[in-house]
Amino acid sequence: MDKQRPLFEKGGKLESLYYAFEAGESFLFSPKHTTGIKGAQVKDAIDLKRMMITVVVALIPALIFGIYNTGHQHLLATGGTTGIWDHFGDKLTTGMVLVLPIILVAYAAGGMVEAIFAVIRKHPINEGFLVTGILIPLVVPATTPLWQVALATVFAVVIAKEVFGGTGMNILNVAMTARAFLYFAYPAQISGDQVWTYLGDKTAVDGYSGATALAVAYNAGVDGVPVTDALATHNSVMGADLFSFSNLFVGWIPGSIGETSTLMALVGALILIGTGVASWKIIVSGFAGAYIMGFIMNLLAVNEYMAMPPEYHWVLGGLAFGIVFMATDPVSSAQTETGKWIYGLLIGMLTVIIRVTNPAYPEGIMLAVLFMNVFAPLIDYYVVKANKTRRLQRATV
Amino acid sequence: MSKIVKLKKGFDINLAGKPKQEFSDFATPRTFAIKPTDFIGFQRPKVLVNEGDTVKAGTPLLIDKSMSQVIYASPVSGEIVEIKRGDRRKLLEITILADKDIIFDISQKLNLESIDRDILIGKLAASGVWPNIIQRPFGIVANPANMPKAIFISGFDTHPLAPDYGFSLQGEEKYLQAGVDTLAKLTLGKVHLNLDGSKPVPAVFAEIKNVQVNQFSGPHPVGNVGVQIHHLDPINKGDIAWTVTPTGVVQIGKFVLDGVYDSSKVIAVTGSEITKPSYVRTYSGANVSTFIKGNLNSGHVRVISGNVLTGEKIHLEGFLGFYHNHITVIPEGDYYEFLGWAKPTTEKLSYHRALGLFSFLTPKKEFVLDSNGRGEERAFVQTGVFESVTPMDILPVYLLKAILADDYDEVEELGIYEIVEEDLALCEFVDVSKHPVQELVRRGIELIQYS
Numbered sequence: 001m002d003k004q005r006p007l008f009e010k011g012g013k014l015e016s017l018y019y020a021f022e023a024g025e026s027f028l029f030s031p032k033h034t035t036g037i038k039g040a041q042v043k044d045a046i047d048l049k050r051m052m053i054t055v056v057v058a059l060i061p062a063l064i065f066g067i068y069n070t071g072h073q074h075l076l077a078t079g080g081t082t083g084i085w086d087h088f089g090d091k092l093t094t095g096m097v098l099v100l101p102i103i104l105v106a107y108a109a110g111g112m113v114e115a116i117f118a119v120i121r122k123h124p125i126n127e128g129f130l131v132t133g134i135l136i137p138l139v140v141p142a143t144t145p146l147w148q149v150a151l152a153t154v155f156a157v158v159i160a161k162e163v164f165g166g167t168g169m170n171i172l173n174v175a176m177t178a179r180a181f182l183y184f185a186y187p188a189q190i191s192g193d194q195v196w197t198y199l200g201d202k203t204a205v206d207g208y209s210g211a212t213a214l215a216v217a218y219n220a221g222v223d224g225v226p227v228t229d230a231l232a233t234h235n236s237v238m239g240a241d242l243f244s245f246s247n248l249f250v251g252w253i254p255g256s257i258g259e260t261s262t263l264m265a266l267v268g269a270l271i272l273i274g275t276g277v278a279s280w281k282i283i284v285s286g287f288a289g290a291y292i293m294g295f296i297m298n299l300l301a302v303n304e305y306m307a308m309p310p311e312y313h314w315v316l317g318g319l320a321f322g323i324v325f326m327a328t329d330p331v332s333s334a335q336t337e338t339g340k341w342i343y344g345l346l347i348g349m350l351t352v353i354i355r356v357t358n359p360a361y362p363e364g365i366m367l368a369v370l371f372m373n374v375f376a377p378l379i380d381y382y383v384v385k386a387n388k389t390r391r392l393q394r395a396t397v
Numbered sequence: 398m399s400k401i402v403k404l405k406k407g408f409d410i411n412l413a414g415k416p417k418q419e420f421s422d423f424a425t426p427r428t429f430a431i432k433p434t435d436f437i438g439f440q441r442p443k444v445l446v447n448e449g450d451t452v453k454a455g456t457p458l459l460i461d462k463s464m465s466q467v468i469y470a471s472p473v474s475g476e477i478v479e480i481k482r483g484d485r486r487k488l489l490e491i492t493i494l495a496d497k498d499i500i501f502d503i504s505q506k507l508n509l510e511s512i513d514r515d516i517l518i519g520k521l522a523a524s525g526v527w528p529n530i531i532q533r534p535f536g537i538v539a540n541p542a543n544m545p546k547a548i549f550i551s552g553f554d555t556h557p558l559a560p561d562y563g564f565s566l567q568g569e570e571k572y573l574q575a576g577v578d579t580l581a582k583l584t585l586g587k588v589h590l591n592l593d594g595s596k597p598v599p600a601v602f603a604e605i606k607n608v609q610v611n612q613f614s615g616p617h618p619v620g621n622v623g624v625q626i627h628h629l630d631p632i633n634k635g636d637i638a639w640t641v642t643p644t645g646v647v648q649i650g651k652f653v654l655d656g657v658y659d660s661s662k663v664i665a666v667t668g669s670e671i672t673k674p675s676y677v678r679t680y681s682g683a684n685v686s687t688f689i690k691g692n693l694n695s696g697h698v699r700v701i702s703g704n705v706l707t708g709e710k711i712h713l714e715g716f717l718g719f720y721h722n723h724i725t726v727i728p729e730g731d732y733y734e735f736l737g738w739a740k741p742t743t744e745k746l747s748y749h750r751a752l753g754l755f756s757f758l759t760p761k762k763e764f765v766l767d768s769n770g771r772g773e774e775r776a777f778v779q780t781g782v783f784e785s786v787t788p789m790d791i792l793p794v795y796l797l798k799a800i801l802a803d804d805y806d807e808v809e810e811l812g813i814y815e816i817v818e819e820d821l822a823l824c825e826f827v828d829v830s831k832h833p834v835q836e837l838v839r840r841g842i843e844l845i846q847y848s
Contacts (some may be wrong), residue, residue, distance in 0.1 A: 026773060027630035030737025033770035034699075039818075039835040040825040041705045042410070042727065045745035045754055047772025049738035051829055054752040124773060168776025168830070225411060275750045279781060335780040336792065354469050384795055388810040391790075 005058070019118040023125035051277055052127040058271035058278075059134055059325065062264040067095035067258040068141040070198060073254050077210065078202040082239055084252060092384040098142040098198055099257055102149050107133040109150040113157045117166070126176070128269030130330075134155070135175035135325060138258025139318065139366075140182060141195045148186055152178040172373045173332045176322075179366055191362070196254035209235035213253050214317040214362045216243065221305025221356075227312065259318030269324040278328035281337065282344035286323035289348020290314060297356055306356055313352050322365035323347065327372070334376040336383040343379055347372045401594060403627045404615030406788040408748050408823055410557040412705065413763040414674045415726075416665040418564045421675040423666075423692075428686040429473045430492045431458055436469070436528055437519065438537030438837075438846070442488045450477045454680075455502030455525050455658035458491050466541055470525025472660035474500040474541040490716065493540050499680070501657040508654065509578050521649065525658035529645025529700065533626065533638045535846050536817030545639040547586035547630055552602055552643055553593040555620030556704035556819075557676075560665035560722050562643050563599025565676060570601055572650030573643065577608050579653050580641065589627045615788065623820040627789045632814050644722055648735075664717065668726035669765040670698045681718045693726065699768045701725040706822040707835070710768075730769025731769055738772065743796040747772075748827040775830040786823040791815065793824050797834065800841035805848060810840045815843070 019177040025031070027049075031234060035041050071091030077083035081091075110133050118125040131178070136153055156178035182190050189195055193211040197204075211219070213231060220230035231243040247253060251261025258264075272278035294310025301307035313319060327347050334343035347368045354364030361367060433442045441462040446452060452475065457468035471493055479492040502513040507520060521527050522541045532539040538547070552562060566573065580588050583701075587609050592598055594612030602610075609627060613619050622640045632638055641649070644662050651659045660681035665676045666688045673692055689700060690713070701708040717724065741753035746764040750757050756764065783793035791812045799807035818835035825834035 026738075029733040029735055031773060032733050033773070034768040035710075035770055036833065036836075039707075039709045040822055040831055041699065041701050041708055041710065041725075041768055042766040042826065043769070043771040043831065044749065044827045045742065045747040045756070045771055046749040046751055046827070046829050047738050047831070048775045048778060048829055049772070050751050050753065051749075053739060057752055065461075098589065124775070126775070128778070166776065168778045254604045275752060277751055277779075330778055330780045333780075335794065337781055340781075384792060387790065387792055387812075391631075391633070391810065391812055394631060395635075396444060 003280045019122060019124055023115070023118065024121060026124075048127045049130075052130045054275050055131045055272065055325075056279045057277075058132055058268040059131075059138065059258070061256040061267045062138060062261060062321065062325075063099075063134065063263045064137060065251060065261045066259075067099045068092055069095070069251060069253075069260055070098050070257060071095035072213075072252065074200070074239065075199045076242075077197045077199060077204045077208050079205040079238075090214055094198070095142075099137065101146055102140065102142070102144065102257070103134060104135040105149045106136045106153045109153040110136075110157045110371045112228060113154055113162065117158075118161045121162075121166075123166055126167035128161070129157070130321075132161075132174045132178075136178045138321070139179045139256050140177060141255075142257050143195050143198050144182070144189055148182060148189060148208060152181045152185075155181045164281045168331055170281050171377075172370055173329045176326050176366055176369050176373075179371055180370060183366065196256075198291055205238055207235075210254055211364070212317065213243050213248055217305060217316060218355075218362050221303045221308075224304055226304050227308040231312075233288055238253050245312070245315065248312070256318060259321040262315045262320040265320035265324045272324065272328065278324070279330070279333070279340050279344075281340040282328045282333060282347075283324055285341045285344030286327055286348045289345035289350075290319055290323075290352050291348070292345075293349040293352035297352065313355070317355070317365065319348075319365050322351070322369055326365070326369045332373040332376065334379045334383075336380050338386075339376070339379040343372055343376055346375075362396070399609055400611040400629060402611065402625075403594070403614050404619050404624070404628075404788040405612065406785055407616035407618055408786050408827065408828065409555070409616045409837075410705070410746065411761070411763055412727075413557055413669040413736045413765050414505040414667050414671055415763070416560065416667045416674045416676055418442050418561070420663075421666070421673060421677050421688075423677050424687040426497075426679060426687050427494055427495060428477075428478065428492050428716075429680055429682040430490045430684070431469060431472065431682050432487050432490050432716065432718065433459065433469070435640045435719040436461075438535065439480035444480060444488065444491065446477050446478055446480075446491070448477050451475065452477060452493065453500050453502040454660065455504075457487070457525070461538075464538070464540060466519070466536060467522045467527045468525060469528060470502075470658050472658075492716075495680075501659065504656045506656045507653045509575075509582060512582070514582055517579070521579070521652065525660070526645070526648045526650050526652045529641055529648055531640045533623070533632050533640060533817070534636075534814035536844075539639050543637050545584045545586070545637050546590045548582075548584050548589070548639045548641065549622050549626050549629070550590045550608075550619055550641050550643060550646060551622040551625055552590050552599075553620045554722075555593075555617035556706055556847075558665070558667040558723070558725055559620070559704055560663070560676065561599075563601055565663035565665070565722065566601045566643055566647060568602065569647045569650075572647045572654060573601065574605060574607075574650065575654045576641075576646035576648070576650030577605060578648070579649050581607050585632075585638070589625070589629055591622070591629075593620070594804050618786075618820060618823055619788065621820050622759075623816055624660075624788055627791075627815055634809065634814060636814070642720070642722075662722060664721070665723045666692070666726075667723065668701075670694045670728060679717075681717070681719055684714060685711065685717055686714045688724060689713060690727060695728060695731045698726050699788045701727070703828075705766065706826060707819045728765065728767040732769070734769075748782075749829070770831065772831050774832060775836045777830055777832070779829045782827055783821075783824040784828065786827055787821065789815065789820070793821055793834075796841070797832065797837050800837050800844065803844060805844060806841050808844055812836075813841050813845055 071094035160177035350368035351364035473495040475495040530539040594614035747754040797810040
């Protein structure tokens, strides 16, 4: 380490690549910097790398479930399976073949952008990408073309993060920006009924519908059928109760790779809250907000979708995943403790409003998170202002 | 009306090497030094002595030309052996080779009953004890021309491995009382003495009168006088309060009762690398080498004047800081560690519980921490952590960001008047992004102070 260092330091041959070297070095070895002459002489064992890796670990249950479910949905749609646990190996391999390339592409594309920016802008490579690189694959369908994954990742890292100055400076959640980019640029590959389940060269079972549970619920509202009935009878040619509440909760449904399982999102939430990495206030208030808004919709119900029991909002679509992993991004969320309650609550409520009242976007969590990302500084502004006002009032008393 | 305040926010850094309540008979240090860099806000030093001069304990050595009525006196009697200057002739140290028996510069004893405030202040300022009085806001040596709204004394120190005043001030009760009585003459407001509410009142403070005694309990930084002021009588724009440590109060008391500048104090020699952590009686500015040499567990160490959160790295042959009652010796941390950011560990202390940091499972364990920086500086990412170790109604991250942006109004509105470095020192320790928090705090203070 010490031998190669001079090559990259000022005056060395590879001076311009210093930050690339530094990233590699500090990844392998914790640096030997010591604390300064004045100030804290000892430091806490935490660093940003460890914090970020904690988030990655919290995502692993959702990832593994997503891989298996991708295979499961494939066999289910093509008539290859009826039970959840049969053909275990097949499902796992099918899932891996589909999902791993997406992860690799996201990491490679995003990592490259990070490295280029670090070298040009002369800042250290940021650990934030460890998380973004795995979040992006989890919020797209397994059938997304790889070039779209790469393009979305590059777009999100550049536009949502690097133009603002890198990790810690961004306003929008990077992974949500990637998804929003795909949603608006290539809607054909990320919406509708056809994209959520991989069929490959096989054909679907007769009468199979690839609609997500969210779409089923929405259409039930349009058709005037009670949502719970519509969910219960969905795809009944293939088996009873495919969209039962427990299946929705565990996540045996079509959807983006990592978002289907509320259970796995909750496991991730436990890890994040237990390690103190994510704010429990945002998670709790997010779920509460969705329930409250769902309940208000019940009271005002003019169609069947509005009358859907509020707990269904928790298990449909990507709400749980979005609240646990996207809304809690410390950089783009509200940063004051009071602000976090308001921020989470509004994300939950907005998600349900968008879902129920907006015909164009079946999934509300993406727009709700991005919208509240933009408003988080405003919430914080008022919380900080209240703090200043308390100080001023004290002075005049 | 005494107050009882219980605080929850904060964190106790539990280190190995706590001092035993006994005195060690280390060899007496031969040299002592006064370092103008210890006195924050010291602007234009003027040295009043030359190398080779002989001085008594209490002889003025230097003044700050911007506040020339306050003198900085020699802690011991002896010969000036070195006036050390650094870059651009910045004055660093005045070193005195001490006599075997200290000779004091004796002045008239003061009668507190009859003395006029202005005369009293003049005497104190000219005695050498005055720099013990610190002004809030800014944490600088108090200006004798000001009238403080109150004076605050924190009677306990919650910093890691800090000395126990209940032990180190034994036998000084008479001087403590005289010091407190003196301070009471300097303000129209109250003199507050804040004690640790989680323990019985130490004998040295049990009989004290003429002060308001308040009880504070909770984790560090509850012992910081800044935190206590925030909960007793917060400092607003335009307010001036003074703070004194108990050691300073004793020095003031000795000057009033005996007419001498007696800088002797009991200091703790602590830290995981010290074989025999204990207390020793010495004078301000002592050369620390005699306390440490032959008393070390290992060779590669960092010697700190003060505690690990707010102290200053000094040499093995370095001198104790003016305001420090405490030496800490810890291992130097200049090593690479393979995948150090990912390894699970129970040996490294962390306030956090992120992946693989298990220190929270053993809250009673005494940790050995070294001076490794534990990662590199990054932008602010994690939120809510600074707030959880700052038991004040202050938003540290917003304040620090305002300082980084040199935003004068924001810095002022977000509460810079209420803090000095030590109040946010814990933030610097727990920071995920490794910002030099205390350096930033001083930058913010100077932004306001010199504008």
